[in-house]
Amino acid sequence: MQNSDIMIIGGGVMGLMTAREFLNAGASVTILEKNSCGQEASWAGGGILSPLYPWRQAQSITDLVLPSLKRYPEIAADLFEKTGIDPQWTQSGLLITQNPDDELAREWCKCSQIKVETLDHDFFNQLKVDTLNPIFLPEIAQIRNPRFLQALKQDVLNKGVRLIENCEITSFTCEHNRIHDVHSNHGRFVVNEIVLTTGAWTRSIFQQLLIGLLDVPEIYPAKGQMLLFDAPPNTLPHIVLDGDHYLIPRRDGKIIVGSTVEYDVFHKEITIEAHEKLTKFAIELLPALKTAPMIKHWAGLRPATEDGVPYIGRHPEIHNLSLNAGHFRNGLTMSPASAQLLVDLVLNRPLIVKPEPYQFFRHLPNKSL
Ligand SMILES: Cc1cc2nc3c(=O)[nH]c(=O)nc-3n(C[C@H](O)[C@H](O)[C@H](O)COP(=O)(O)OP(=O)(O)OC[C@H]3O[C@@H](n4cnc5c(N)ncnc54)[C@H](O)[C@@H]3O)c2cc1C
Structure with a gap:
């Protein structure tokens, strides 16, 4: 099948927000989602746009929360205007x-x-x-997350994403530390860059489809x-x-x-x-x-994840594989800055925050980044 610049696996808030950032940057994007978009954690969440006790969280969480909170009013207004679906961003305190x-x-x-x-x-x-x-x-605001997800899906469709739902991945072809193809019940997809935004399923994808890698995310x-x-x-x-x-x-x-x-x-x-x-x-x-x-x-x-800090960045062994997953209790809150950081890393743009706290090796002191 014809390939896009970016292949995203998983259509929750991370997949859709990451796709939106890539599309806004002019990249072509394919999303493969095993069910329907926005039906898992991102639908189930409460939509409070803050960690519950933010002062008890790691600084690296605050570093994603604060820029995200700044962007939310504009994102919600833009989605409402472009899709007609109101995500009901509300500063209810x-x-x-x-x-x-x-x-x-x-x-x-x-x-x-x-x-x-x-x-x-x-x-x-x-x-x-x-x-x-x-x-x-x-x-402190909230977002009506099921509507937010509907609006995001419509927005990325309007922007030209190729979205394939009910698409189950069966295997990857890897050679020379790159993923070349994704195989699925919808056929084979040639890959340039691939981003996993597969939430709670991320670890099982590594264990079942990317066997033998040393660096498996602890999600x-x-x-x-x-x-x-x-x-x-x-x-x-x-x-x-x-x-x-x-x-x-x-x-x-x-x-x-x-x-x-x-x-x-x-x-x-x-x-x-x-x-x-x-x-x-x-x-x-x-x-x-x-x-x-x-x-x-x-x-x-x-x-x-153990400390609630997500994995955002490139995999150290597979050079065209990135991850934006593991946001635990604050994925809706952190999604704008997480998506921006991932896209900035892949496109080699200036970064809004230091990437080290979100990388794969972060828990292993004797491994260099
Ligand atoms: C009860 C509850 C309350 C919450 N409250 C809040 C809150 O108030 N505020 C807040 O900020 N956060 C909250 N959260 C956390 C937030 O919802 C999550 O951190 C966030 O939704 C994670 O987004 P995600 O896109 O990574 O995961 P998901 O939304 O789970 O999306 C992952 C997607 O990947 C797809 N997928 C998985 N495997 C494959 C595969 N092999 N092939 C293709 N697709 C695949 C899944 O089908 C799914 O659609 C809450 C979560 C829950 C459960």
Whole structure:
């Protein structure tokens, strides 16, 4: 089959955002997706555009988060204009009820130029909660991720991507440290540059189809379950983070309750335990939800790495293979800067952040980059 400049495997937020960056740079792009685009972790996520406690994350995560947050309003507006699909980027603010590391939190906000507001009692009107140094970050936004993914898909189609869905990869032909062909149920594709954006499936692709490589990314599935309540609009004005769980109010009143983190579970079955735990959390925190119907319960597979830092960059052994995967709990948040960094690396453009923290060898002190 005719080849593109760039072949991307996986059509989640990373695949679509990476494709968009390449297309914007004038490259031709093919995406192969084993199911339909935007139906896995990127669909299942909550769409909070911030790590839950950003000051507890590695600096390399902050380095991708801050430039991404700056770009989001423009990306969302551009997608709405070009596709007619509104991703509902909304600056609903993030209220954190329990904030034991107050000094660290305020210092991080100051260095990151993220506004912090002092709270009065009005904030807790609807909530039943014990607070500890509560903190409100009014600029933190959310995106309605299923719509964001639909808009991204339409945008890359408008820009001329060749998108092949239901395309299962069966093998690669590698010679002289390059991938020459990808074989699939849609035939053979000749490859120039190939980028894996295969989320939680990345490690199994290396293990099953790229056997014998020394450098296999340490990416594992971490299942997350969520609930959706159908509440009247304005039941809750802000995103609320209370301990390990959160509520996200959408514009139409629906409220997402998240989430569980279940390591090394490679299936998306939902459980009664998670349902009970999340329902109890939601109703205790926001008693108004007692009368709101619970309309959906789902699970998704996060691409987890040990420290939440993704792999972005070229594979050290296969010269035309790159990776943009392993964004764990913050892939929607970090997608603009992650895609930009990967594309800048492949096209040899100036880089927006230092690439070293995201490279394959980063955990191995005796290997040179
Ligand atoms: C419950 C939950 C809540 C979350 N909340 C948030 C949040 O509030 N904010 C935030 O920033 N992040 C959140 N996340 C994390 C975020 O969703 C992920 O980090 C992000 O979606 C990862 O994107 P991805 O494109 O790498 O993976 P995915 O969206 O999983 O996409 C990978 C794609 O690759 C395809 N694929 C895999 N193998 C192959 C193959 N062999 N051939 C072809 N295609 C293949 C898959 O079908 C899939 O479409 C959450 C995740 C979950 C599960």
